[in-house]
Amino acid sequence: MYILDKETNQLITAEPTTFKEQELKERQHLQEWIAKNPEVLEEELLVIQKEFDGFSGTHERLDLLALDKEGKLVIIENKLDDSGRDVTW
Numbered sequence: 680m681y682i683l684d685k686e687t688n689q690l691i692t693a694e695p696t697t698f699k700e701q702e703l704k705e706r707q708h709l710q711e712w713i714a715k716n717p718e719v720l721e722e723e724l725l726v727i728q729k730e731f732d733g734f735s736g737t738h739e740r741l742d743l744l745a746l747d748k749e750g751k752l753v754i755i756e757n758k759l760d761d762s763g764r765d766v767t768w
Contacts, residue, residue, distance in 0.1 A: 703759070713726070714729055726745045727744055729744075
């Protein structure tokens with residue numbers, strides 16, 4: 680991946696990094712970016728709830744709840760890494 684320097688009209692190689700290295704957080708950053716711009720998931724979605732916890736008999740909560748263009752519920756569970764930890768759905 681490259682970054683364009685418009686002033687010099689040069690491409691600069693973008694160095695690989697991680698969310699952790701950039702001190703980015705799941706709830707503060709990733710969740711807010713998706714809630715404000717759900718099109719980044721490449722699907723037409725309407726985010727209707729953040730941190731939804733309206734389940735009876737459990738203390739679990741999901742990161743984002745959305746509707747697709749057909750009116751189907753979409754559960755969005757954010758992870759900054761590939762650990763899969765705490766994913767229950």
